[in-house]
Amino acid sequence: MELIDYQDDGHFFSGHVACAGCVEALALRVILNTVGSDAMAVVAPSCSAVICGGYPASALKIPVFHTTLESAAASASGVKRGLVAQGKTETTVVALAGDGGTYDIGLQALSSAAERNEDILYICFDNEGYMNTGGQKSSSTPKSAVTGSTPAGKETSKKNMVEILAAHRIPYIATTSPGDLNDMAAKVEKAKAIRGTKVIIVLIPCLAGWGVVDDGAVKTARLAVDSGVFPLLEVFGGHDYVLNKTTKNQPINDYLKQQKRYRHMSVEQIASLQAEVDEQWQRIQKRVEVSSGFEA
Amino acid sequence: MTTNNDGTLLSGNHAVAWGVKLARPDVAPLYPITPQTPILEKIIELQDKGLMTVELLTPESEHSAMAAAIAASLTGARVFSATSSQGLLLMHELLHYAAGARAPIVLFNVNRTPASPWGFWPDQLDSLAQRDTGWIQLYSETPQESLDTTIMAFAIAEAANIPVMVNHDAFYVSHAVEAVRIPDQQWVDQFLPPLQLEHKLDTQTGRSFGAPIDQAAWNRSRREMCDAMTKVESLVSQTGQRWGALCGRNYGPLEHYRTAQADVLIVTMGSMCGTVREAVDEMRQQGQSVGLIKVRLFRPLPGAALREALVGVSTVLVLDRNYSPGMGGILHQELKSALFGMEKAPQIHGLLAGVGGVNVAAEHIQRWVSQYAQAEACVDSIWVE
């Protein structure tokens, strides 16, 4: 059995107010402990902001700057430049944002920071919607998913953020899942050592927003990976794709069954979603095939 | 760059850039916009020539520029940015954020008409519309003043832990060229020591800013801003005096021009003051007792100083190069409220003069003085030609 092998040095404190069983908190734990003590966090309004904060207490050992929803990447750039100007060039600056703050309102700032190749580690906690406001759709919400603003299921597909970011030619993009904490820690560790803009998208099955049982988010996150809905991959320099888990051995139905947001789906809709996942998988395979095998 | 005994020929915007250079900011997030762009370009030029060292960020928007500015400031860095009009309006959300974070940023704004309709003309509505954001606002009349004020703004911001917005008018100041004395770097370094921010993002303390707070704490944050704001007027005075002691140019929250025994005072801000001076000189020559009160510090409005300045004055003409629809001239409104309860308060006429950058000449001002000096003031601002 593979043991979990990152070191928890107490960088994330108990007493935060994440929902019981929330894997965003779990991911924060891995990320913060991997990033270490010479680091600062910039947090956009999101569940993370709620989890990290709650004046006068902080759940993080490192300093946190809570910024506005659209500004995570810009603020992180500012923190980094401020530190560099003062000679603190080694401090890791981590931006923490949700999918709303990344795929939607924060995309402009993120795109710009990526274009400038700002030396920041940007983490997107992708729970596929505006879950902190009660569950509305974002451009990360997948097709057919029911949210507060798509009561009959979303008609359009999830935005492909990896490809958008890859088009920026930044040194490192990765996806990871709370279903594999070692993968997450390894990717954060890798990103930390790279200069320039690094983006890690973490799939966060939201208990309330997706309709997952309290102890089921890790399992759901795993099924997302195993079914190919959320492939674990890395993109180096925007062009070299590495697929970390090369098998797609579960039908998406096993993944969908974990969640109430897909409960309404017909057999045809499931087949359509399966086709989309298969097509995405094929596309990634092609990207991997033409990659030169370069790794930072 | 032409330099003679009177100084160096600089546009208002280039004078700002020189002020920035002398203030040694650590970080400068900048986004171009007409008519601010020469500030950005000159700073980058000075950096390129090795005359200054600053972390330059050129993000995709003013919004991101200000977001970066706040964040950089909270690390303890000295931060400068510049913008105008639409850019300032795009920053609006973050102007509140900066003030709430008590980030001592200096932002230079070139006053320009906000769209729509599109225009690129001097008008102060863009910055006046930010009066409730919690920023200190200073208005400059000339390139020299813009340079000096830029440097003083850092001292004020860093002493008060309140961000400062310095404004000058599009083109009339921003692109007007005059001989500007560039102070010695040594003087400035003495005047403005490196920033030591008490509360900042620091891995040693691990303290965080901006976490969601309860009602009482939010309320307290505003009371603290209130306390801080009440000290700004004297801080601006002291800072102006310190600056004057170093380089001979004194500045205060207000500037009095030929106000002795004045019966009529014209109150205005920015480039309009130059025209008013001309008109005042003419009228004084004609024996009229007219003077100018130039408001340099608009926010916080130096109410006590204004009341004091207007004692014994029968008529005040407020010239507003801005228009707040449904209300009128903003300075007019501010002044009326500043004089609330004042015994023997003067008649205050609010004149909407030069809105949208239309030309206001000295003779216009003289005409208005003669037109309104004896008239009973009405509460509303008046459109004047």
Added chain:
Amino acid sequence: MVATDKQQASPLWTTTTSEVRLTGTWREAKPDYHVAPSPCHGACPVQGDIASWIQQVSRSEYYGAWLTLMENNPFPAIAGRICHHPCETACNRQQLDETVGICSLERFVGDMALTQSWALPAIKQDDDCSVAIVGGGPAGLSCAYQLRRRGFKVALYEERDQLGGLMRYGIPSYRLDRAILDAEIERIIDLGIDLHLEVELQDQAALKRLHKEYDAVYLATGASQSKNLPMLDYQQPWVLDSAAFLAAMSHGQNMLLGERILVIGGGSAAIDTARSARRLGKAVTILALEPEHLLPAQTIEVTEALEEGVEFVCGAMMQSTQVKDKGVQLHCVKVDFSAGAERGEFAIDVLTGSEFNLVADTVIPAIGQQVDMDRWAGLLAADQGLAQTDQGWQTSCRGIFAGGDMASMDRFVTHAVGMGKQAAQAISHYLRPHTEVAQVKTEKPVGFEAINSYYYPISKRQKQKQTELETRLDGFSEVQQALSDHGAMIEAGRCFSCGTCTYCDNCFYHCPDMAITKLATSEIDGSPNRAQSGPSRGIGYSIKSDYCKGCGLCVAECPTGSIIMREDSGCSTKQESCS
């Protein structure tokens, strides 16, 4: 100056950590670490702590693993070779891929103990009480071992000249090397057993003398009488008793006549007989009532017998015999066999018209053994041909206990070992009622649904090597070869450790609330996936009541089913007065 002008900036900066918030009050249920029985443990005739010792193996704690094994079974090297392994039949892993090779691991550890001459811990105190054990087979030896460990004086009476019983006289050496057998028995005797070989308990008077002389007596004399087929004349020289044949084989004596051997029966004894005969170069046929898939012998035994050229005639029975010039002709018929509810029960229908003949030089019936209870008539009550015992293996005569084949139809070596252990516990309780507490096992074994199989990638069972078929029949050396060190490590790693915490730290790391504390940590970790510079592993955990929100992720992510949720008021330790 600037410094004096400086005003106090907003103090809206955090001053403390979120640990001031006691989120434990949110909780409705709380995880609880518990040790639950694994299915293998539940099925094990000696109630071995299988999950524990396999985990010790996976951590390379071999001596510890051996001691854990020795708690319940003094014969790990033997059991690792010949146990019928109901543990593997019960193993949860088969629902994922294949059962864990528990026997091969047990043998690995047992052999290592012998190779390295590992000693048992010294017996702590000697007791004045003494126990006589009659019968030196697996039950008697197991009981002797367990009593001696507890400090009792033990006298062991065996009517043959060597110990081991069925293990020696019934199981051929190609399945159980005699050096292994001798060594594991010797280790028991070396504990200080008063040994009396070649002493037969001839009559009831002798038993009564023992009963008087010792504080308790344990009878484990086995089932020494062969069951007889009514249609076979056992007086014929061509009829050979399988037990006698195997016993003779164990002494190297060949009792066979002729070249064609027919063995009747489908159990282990029949297969052992057949394969032994093959090793003597004979042509061997097995005639069994059961169809091949229902043969009572272990599948591996049947497979190996087939490999070795034993012919099987299954689903048939002999009806009569006729001696001919060229051997004995057996008149046989096909039968329809149906198994009964109880072990050993069955029904057959003769399929008329399916008659056929077999020819042999020697016929060896191997259809089972029975107990000669007549010997004890009047002293010990009998029940269905076995010694009647209560739940604590005490016979109708107080102070006399019985076990093994004599008291049970579970005719497997490890069952005998388990019975010996249970009897030892019962005798100990009988002699020292205040010290020995009977083990109560009420909890249900951990099911597959409690195991998080994500943590166990599909992994094929490590096969033990077998001696090449060509050389097997040359002699009586062991067929099954031990696992390699590497193979044992992989196989141990396949164990789900159902209900027994492996200190993998998964619960610790999957808690989003950092509400699990490692009670202590160990730098020693032999698991193969352990990174060289990884974190210290826990050796025990506790739940922080102040912070646990009761989400249950630790339970869901426990790979061994060692945590369960229990209802909980959600009070934190700091708010104990909360009602």
